[in-house]
Amino acid sequence: MSNTLFPVFLKTETAHFLIVGAGNVGLEKTETLLKQNPAIRITIVGTIIIPKLKGIIGSYSNIDAFERPFQEIDLEDKDFVIIGTDSSEVNLEVRNLAKAKGIKVNAADQPALCDFYLGSIVNKGSLKIAISTNGKSPVLAKRMREYFTEVIPDDIEKSLDVLNQFRANHKGNFQQKLNDLNKITETFKNKKRLGYWNKLKCLFG
Missing domain, CATH: 3.40.50.720 (NAD(P)-binding Rossmann-like Domain)
Known part of the structure; x- marks a missing residue:
């Protein structure tokens, strides 16, 4: 189903x-x-x-x-x-x-x-993730919430603020802004745990 x-x-x-x-x-x-x-x-x-x-x-x-x-x-x-x-x-x-x-x-x-x-909800600053198993296993949703709560850094709000400021100050059109944000966050996909968050901090000093 x-x-x-x-x-x-x-x-x-x-x-x-x-x-x-x-x-x-x-x-x-x-x-x-x-x-x-x-x-x-x-x-x-x-x-x-x-x-x-x-x-x-x-x-x-x-x-x-x-x-x-x-x-x-x-x-x-x-x-x-x-x-x-x-x-x-x-x-x-x-x-x-x-x-x-x-x-x-x-x-x-x-x-x-x-x-x-x-659903189970992960709260980290302005970041919010909702998890659902389509009603099949609330226990698994709870465990997933615990996992994401652990691996997402407590200082994620700083990264969100940096990205929000970058978006606000970007002078290009919507598509250019989206392309640049995609490039900046591309490293998120293949990094483990805290590595990509540190990478983001380095990009913006």
Whole structure:
């Protein structure tokens, strides 16, 4: 089966996420969203909110939480829904109601109910890499995240700044700029681990 997923990066400043389920899955999804943007708007609904999640909720003014069963009104003004209850029936109900309103859905461990996946994410400064196994093995995606986190230097931001400055100061047209940037970064392909990052620093002093 081919992987037909199309990776996109959402600007989360204006997005409103609803998380249905306030157990360990809800906790994990909340932490994942906050790691990408601590100011992201989140509403959490769950019959029981576990203590650790309550602690997080109390620390963020941008998180609303309701300790009760899901209600259809919870879907109002939401852009994305993440479902993480331990009830297949509730998960399906939430998914169907959300779909009827045109809201995109992620359901933990139920790929058939998902419109999108929350992949493993590598964060290094302005560099962000999202990893997906098409829902087949989140564990492998996690290991790949750990690998890339280790091999990508912590000072990658310096290289990004240099390349951004070069692009901004380049006087050629778009194609000339692209060609020059391709030449500069050509050495990345065949170097191992830190070698090509040091090469980039040498190129620009």
